[in-house]
Amino acid sequence: MRLLLIALACLISVSVFGQQTYVPDDIFEQHLIDLGYDDILDNYVLTDNINSIQELDINNYENYTFPGFDVLYNWIPFDIPNSIQDLTGIEDFSSLTNLNVGFNELTSMNLSNNLYLEYLNCEYNDLESIILPINDVLYHVYARVNQLNEINVTNLPALYLLGLQNNPLTSLNVQNNHNLSILYLGYCDLSELSVCSCPLLTQLYVNNNYNFQANIDISNNALLDFFYGHTTGIGCVQVESLDNLPDDLYSPGGFWFDEETTFSINCGFSTVSGCNDELACNYEAISNCNDGSCIYPELYFDCEGCINDLDQDGVCDELELEGCTDLIAENYNPFVTDDDGSCEYVEGCTNPLAENYNPDSTLDNNTCIIVGCMDSEAFNYNSEANEDDASCLYDLDYVNDSNDDAFDDGYNDGVESVECPLCPPCDNDCPGDYTGDGSVTVGDLLEFLLLFGNDCE
Secondary structure (H helix, E strand, O other): OHHHHHHHHHHHHHHHHOOEEEOOOHHHHHHHHHOOOOOOOOOEEEHHHHOOOOEEEOOOHHHOOOOOHHHHHOOOOOOOOOOOOOOOOHHHOOOOOEEEOOOOOOOEEEOOOOOOOOEEEOOOOOOOEEEOOOOOOOOEEEOOOOOOOOOOOOOOOOOOEEEOOOOOOOOOOOOOOOOOOEEEOOOOOOOOOOOOOOOOOOEEEOOOOOOOOOOEEOOOOOOOOEEEOOOOOOOEEEOOOHHHOOOOOEOOOOEEOOOOOEEEOOOOOOOOEEOOOOOOOOOOOOOOEEOOOOOOOOOOEEOOEEOOOOOOOOOOHHHOOEEEOOOOOOOEOOOOOEEOOOOOOOEEOOOOOOOOOOOOOOEEOOOOOOEEEOOOOOOOEOOOOOEEOOOOOOOOOOOOOOOOOOEOOOOOOOOOEOOOOOOOOOOOOOOOOOOOOOOOOHHHHHHHHHHOOOOOO
């Protein structure tokens, strides 16, 4: 019972006071208190107080004391008083774009939930691992003087500056960072590096990588102005042209290398640009330099199409949406892929010629009323009419009558007129020619008016 009451109390606390974020590091929480985002040092902060923060600067530079070059260049951890050691809680800073946590004692950092992060400074920590967010806006990562053996930046296409100097870094893949311009890798533990996929590179520092015994190819880096490669084992630097090199290659300045390093248009590299990612749909096995042309399938697809498509309609099962697909239905949904028989219609007459036409009707229910002449022999016969309005008209059809006592009076009543005075000749081939002169003129009209009103029965 007591446990139940405690659980209920916790639920009531959350509902009354709002969702809370766990912040176990007291130094971290104290920073949040100092910034006005919290008020009590209790390992918790209201999530609503932090989830809209865009910039957070909790660097500890004021307590930093230079430990000496031997410490920095040999990746020896050192103490900084009043340092944050645990960044748990940062995951709920879901709107964060700028983060500065330099000069602390963090050993790990998970920023995978900070999807809007653009700028990161985590220099001078004890970081052994960093999980960066997957996004297309993070352009600045500065993580010098840490304990990183590796770091994954392959999902950061916007990356412009990457600072990793003074880390025991043994390898780095920048083949997807085509916008990279500045790369700091001095005093690392690299043995080789490929930058052929970074055509916008302007500054490259690989100096003091004592295990770097390989040649390096910069023939695809025409914008490179600063390149430090001294105090390494680099034997040959392959360039596109010897004519564009600085005058001095072996002293501080634009290019700075050891005297033993040579520059050549052929250091043994054979660069073939293209898509060299086996997961891409346009993978080229011959390519050894990713030029950014790789095409990847979208979610629920492979390079052939939908991974799951039971009805074979070209829409992946995970993307199917049921509803009404009939354009004329009241509840038509243009995003629906499968009709589920739920279409709704307004029934009525949809014929605009009908007496009871309803412009709002979407489904004809066969109730249209069309009045008109329904006699197929009449001059004004209406094949669509379903209600006769006695409006039929007929052409006079004169016939030969041997008794000269009757003619077709044009009325479909079974009775022909026999006493009409001044009836036109029965063999007249010119209907309406009452005068018999072979043409219908004003004279015929006068003759007709004289007969108008006579009862021919």
